Amino acid sequence: MADVKTTICGIDFPNPVWTAAGPGGADAQMLLRAARGGAGGLVAKTISLEGARVPFPNIISPFSGSLLNAELWSEHGYLHFIGRELPKVREAGIPVIASVGYSAEELALLGKELDRAGAVDAVEFSIHYVGKEPENLKRLASALKDNVGVPVLAKLSPAVTDLEAVVRILEDVIDGFVAINSVGPALDFDIETRQPLLGSEDGRGWLSGGAILPVALHYVEAIASLTDKPVIGVGGVRRVEDVVKHLMAGASAVQVCSLAVLKGQEVYGKLAADLSKWLDSHGFRTVREIVGLYRKERREPVQAEARLFPQIDEELCNLCLLCERSCIHQAIHFEDKEFHLDRTRCLSCGLCCSLCPKVALSLVPEKS
Ligand SMILES: Cc1cc2nc3c(=O)[nH]c(=O)nc-3n(C[C@H](O)[C@H](O)[C@H](O)COP(=O)(O)O)c2cc1C
Numbered sequence: 001m002a003d004v005k006t007t008i009c010g011i012d013f014p015n016p017v018w019t020a021a022g023p024g025g026a027d028a029q030m031l032l033r034a035a036r037g038g039a040g041g042l043v044a045k046t047i048s049l050e051g052a053r054v055p056f057p058n059i060i061s062p063f064s065g066s067l068l069n070a071e072l073w074s075e076h077g078y079l080h081f082i083g084r085e086l087p088k089v090r091e092a093g094i095p096v097i098a099s100v101g102y103s104a105e106e107l108a109l110l111g112k113e114l115d116r117a118g119a120v121d122a123v124e125f126s127i128h129y130v131g132k133e134p135e136n137l138k139r140l141a142s143a144l145k146d147n148v149g150v151p152v153l154a155k156l157s158p159a160v161t162d163l164e165a166v167v168r169i170l171e172d173v174i175d176g177f178v179a180i181n182s183v184g185p186a187l188d189f190d191i192e193t194r195q196p197l198l199g200s201e202d203g204r205g206w207l208s209g210g211a212i213l214p215v216a217l218h219y220v221e222a223i224a225s226l227t228d229k230p231v232i233g234v235g236g237v238r239r240v241e242d243v244v245k246h247l248m249a250g251a252s253a254v255q256v257c258s259l260a261v262l263k264g265q266e267v268y269g270k271l272a273a274d275l276s277k278w279l280d281s282h283g284f285r286t287v288r289e290i291v292g293l294y295r296k297e298r299r300e301p302v303q304a305e306a307r308l309f310p311q312i313d314e315e316l317c318n319l320c321l322l323c324e325r326s327c328i329h330q331a332i333h334f335e336d337k338e339f340h341l342d343r344t345r346c347l348s349c350g351l352c353c354s355l356c357p358k359v360a361l362s363l364v365p366e367k368s
Contacts, residue, residue: 001276001280002275002276002277002279002280002284002285002286002287003276003285003286003287004016004040004272004275004276004279004286004287005287006040006252006253006287006288008176008230008232008252008253009122009151009153009175009176009230010151011095011121011122011151012095013040013041013094013095013253014040014094015038015039015040015272015275015287016040016243016247016251016252016253016254016272016275016287017038017039017040017243017253017254017256017268017269017271017272017275018039018040018041018042018043018097018232018253018254018255018256018268019031019034019039019041019042019043019255019256019257019260019268020043020234020255020256020257021043021044021045021046021099021124021126021155021255021257022045022071022257022261023045023059023071023257023261024257024260024261024265025042025043025044025045025099026044026045026074026075026076027076027081027085028084028085028086028088028089030265031044031085031089031092031096032088032089032091032092033265034260034265034268035089035092035093035094036265037260037264037265037266037267037268037269038266038268038269038270038272038273039094039265039268039269040094040253040268040272041094041095041096041097041253042089042092042094042095042096042097043097043099043124043255044074044081044085044086044089044096044097044098044099045073045074045099046073046074046099046100046101046126046128047073047074047076047077047078047081047082047098047099047100047101047110048073048074048078048100048101048102048106048110049077049078049106049109049110050077051074051075051076051077051080052071052072052073052074052075053072053075054070054071054072054075055070055198055199055200055201056199057070057197057198057199058070058071058198058199058200058205059071059261060188060197060198060205061209061262062188062197062207063211064210065209065210065211065238065258065262066207066208066209066210066211066212066258067207067208067209067258067261067262068186068188068197068198068205068206068207068208069182069198069205069206069208070198070199070200070204070205070206073101073126078110078113079113082098082110082113082114082117082119083117086098086114086117086119086120087117087119089119090119095121095122096119096120096121097120097121097122097123097124097153098110098114098119098120098122098123098124099123099124099125099126099155100114100123100124100125100126100144101125101126101128101129101130102126102128102129102130103130103140104139104140104143105143107125107140107143107144107147108143108144108146108147109147110144111123111143111144111145111146111147111148112147112148114148114150115147115148115149115150120150121150121151122150122151122152122153122175123144123148123150123151123152123153124152124153124154124155124178125140125141125144125152125153125154125155126155126157126181127140127154127155127156127157127160127181128155128157128181132157132159132160132161132162132166134162134165134166134168134169134170135169137154137166137169137170138169138170138172138173141154141170141173141174142173145173145174151175151176152173152174152175152176153174153175153176153177153178153232154170154174154176154177154178155177155178155179155181155234156177156178156179156180156181156219156223157180157181158180158181158183158212158215158216158219160219163219163222163223163226164226167223167226167227168226168227171226171227171229174229175229175230176229176230176231176232176252177223177227177229177230177231177232178231178232178234178255179216179219179220179223179231179232179233179234179235180212180215180216180219180220180234180235181206181234182206182207182208182212182235183206183207183208183211183212183215183235184204184205184206184207185202185204185205185206186204186205186206186207187203187204187205189203208235208236208257208258209236209238209258209259209262210236210238210258211236212235212236213235213236213237213238213242213245214236215235215236216233216234216235216236216246217233217235217236217245217246217249219235220233220246220249220250220251221249221250221294221295223250224249224250224251224292224295225250225295230252230253231250231251231252232251232252232253232254232255233246233247233249233250233251233253233254233255234246234254234255234256234257237254237256237259237271238259239271239274240271240274240275240277240278241278243271243274243275244275244278244290245294247287247290247291247293248290248291248292248293248294249292249294249295250291250292250294250295251291252291256268256271275287305365306365306366307348307365307366308348308350308363308364308365308366309341309343309346309348309363309364309366310323310332310341310346310348310350310352310353310361310362310363310364311361311362311363311364312339312360312361313360313361313362314339314360315360316358316359316360317339317358317360317361318357318358318360319334319337320357320358321334322352322355322356322357323339323352323355323356323361326351326352326355327351327352328349328351329345329346329347329349330342330345331343331345331346331347332346332352343366348363350363
């Protein structure tokens with residue numbers, strides 16, 4: 001069996017699939033359940049000085065595999081969480097990471113309290129509600145770092161636009177990055193009642209789950225290409241292939257939130273076991289071997305000498321006609337079960353190849 005153990009910031013994790021700050025890390029009961037479900041690391045829900053007063057309802061599923069949430073941060077006050085919940089989580093016997101927010105004063109105080117309690121192996125701080133201005137983020141990171149003895153991770157939001165400036169300024173202070181938080185603001189509402197589906201003041205919330213995977217991969221890959229500090233990927237994991245993508249994009253470990261909300265806390269162990277199998281079946285012996293592989297192996301895009309056109313492998317085609325229906329350029333049609341391509345209409349967009357359930361279509365250079 002391939003080895004999925006990982007060491008990040010000097011901390012040993014039995015596998016790289018962790019909980020993410022959120023409902024799965026709300027209290028000791030949830031975190032211990034995640035540990036029983038096979039998580040390799042336990043990230044608790046974000047705590048702040050005051051417990052959050054969350055609106056209702058605050059989690060909906062706008063479409064399959066994704067969530068829209070208006071939860072804020074932990075409903076528990078920090079004294080209760082650090083004094084009562086975190087010590088019980090130690091029983092899990094795997095690394096525990098606290099998540100804290102938001103102002104410099106809060107981070108300093110929470111850092112001190114966590115350090116005093118000695119209840120965590122690392123601390124993650126969320127920039128979700130504090131803007132994206134690099135100097136300010138550095139001030140926040142320093143406030144936490146100066147007050148804890150354990151490694152500090154900065155969890156970035158997809159709202160960060162000047163990623164390079166943020167990574168450069170933070171990497172001098174912190175020990176690693178986590179990317180990304182949920183995406184938004186985002187809105188959904190009932191067309192009959194014209195009322196929002198979430199109970200937040202402006203009806204808006206934050207999107208997570210499958211829909212945000214490509215956004216998360218963009219951030220993970222971009223951060224990993226800017227720094228040697230470890231990056232923890234989070235966002236959009238639905239199955240083992242998504243974990244592999246995060247790792248290949250440059251993540252050293254992967255956090256999972258929405259999938260566990262939707263499918264239960266056993267998903268961590270299932271993903272970790274599937275990761276080991278995936279590595280075996282692809283000839284890798286350790287998880288480390290695939291970290292950053294996308295960046296290492298990606299070729300510069302070459303301008304094809306000839307135009308690329310979809311070509312069908314008739315042995316694989318099951319005649320579902322999805323390519324014909326979805327060809328917005330109307331270049332594909334089937335006649336007597338035979339694939340025909342009108343090259344004067346085809347724009348080589350590649351969508352047919354991407355949609356084909358049998359992988360029967362591929363873009364190949366035009367024959368000269
Ligand atoms: C209901 C809910 C609550 C969340 N609470 C927090 C939180 O307290 N702190 C935080 O940093 N991220 C929080 N997140 C964001 C997740 O940790 C994660 O970054 C995001 O959901 C993307 O991962 P996913 O696609 O696997 O869900 C929350 C997400 C959801 C869905």
